[in-house]
Amino acid sequence: MKLNIVLFGIAKDIAGTSRIDMEVEEKATIANFKTKLINRFPEMEKLASLAFAVDTEYVNDDYVLRENEEVVIIPPVSGG
Amino acid sequence: MIKISEQPLHVQEAIDQVSHSEAGAVDVFIGTVRNRTKDKSVVRLEFEAYEAMALKEMQKIATLIKEKWPVLAIAIHHRIGVLDIGEIPVVIAVSSPHRRDAFEACKFAIDTLKETVPIWKKEIFEDGEVWVAAHP
Numbered sequence: 001m002k003l004n005i006v007l008f009g010i011a012k013d014i015a016g017t018s019r020i021d022m023e024v025e026e027k028a029t030i031a032n033f034k035t036k037l038i039n040r041f042p043e044m045e046k047l048a049s050l051a052f053a054v055d056t057e058y059v060n061d062d063y064v065l066r067e068n069e070e071v072v073i074i075p076p077v078s079g080g
Numbered sequence: 081m082i083k084i085s086e087q088p089l090h091v092q093e094a095i096d097q098v099s100h101s102e103a104g105a106v107d108v109f110i111g112t113v114r115n116r117t118k119d120k121s122v123v124r125l126e127f128e129a130y131e132a133m134a135l136k137e138m139q140k141i142a143t144l145i146k147e148k149w150p151v152l153a154i155a156i157h158h159r160i161g162v163l164d165i166g167e168i169p170v171v172i173a174v175s176s177p178h179r180r181d182a183f184e185a186c187k188f189a190i191d192t193l194k195e196t197v198p199i200w201k202k203e204i205f206e207d208g209e210v211w212v213a214a215h216p
Binding site: 006008009010013046047048053056057072074075076077078079080 | 111127128129130132133134136158169170190193194195196197198199200201202211212213214215216
């Protein structure tokens with residue numbers, strides 16, 4: 001199934017764009033997706049942290065994704 | 081009293097928002113753009129936010145503070161876009177009946193903001209640029 005991926009900060013620089021599509025298996029979790037993401041963009045594994053958000057909330061590794069869901073990649077935050 | 085803006089922040093606006101007749105203290109934190117990181121000269125900073133989520137996370141900080149301390153009002157303002165040396169990326173103001181609560185709550189607010197709010201800062205040097213805290 002397809003996911004709509006949104007990227008910010010250094011994650012956007014690594015991907016070279018702020019939006020991409022990715023394919024994952026039905027009932028894939030964030031953990032499954034993270035593995036695919038790092039396979040596609042190995043530089044993401046070198047980041048100090050890598051978090052994910054769905055519908056403006058952080059989600060854990062065991063969150064089950066749905067078709068066409070928008071997943072936002074949250075690299076290490078540095079506001080303030 | 082949570083705000084993300086591309087326009088310059090005004091400290092007095094945050095103070096006015098937390099003014100309260102029961103307040104005995106207003107504590108204010110002002111973040112400013114520093115001209116050096118380690119031994120490198122910083123030319124400017126660029127901030128970007130996942131704005132809808134950042135506003136929500138900032139609101140969560142304000143809600144949590146009201147549960148933990150007897151504060152009267154909280155303002156958290158963050159700027160995004162390009163900022164020059166000396167400009168203000170963040171202003172936090174907290175009012176409370178007694179000063180200790182305002183101090184503690186204000187420190188908690190900026191410390192938590194730096195950990196949870198999806199805002200990113202890029203430092204621009206004369207010879208390159210780096211996303212702050214991106215790598216261990």
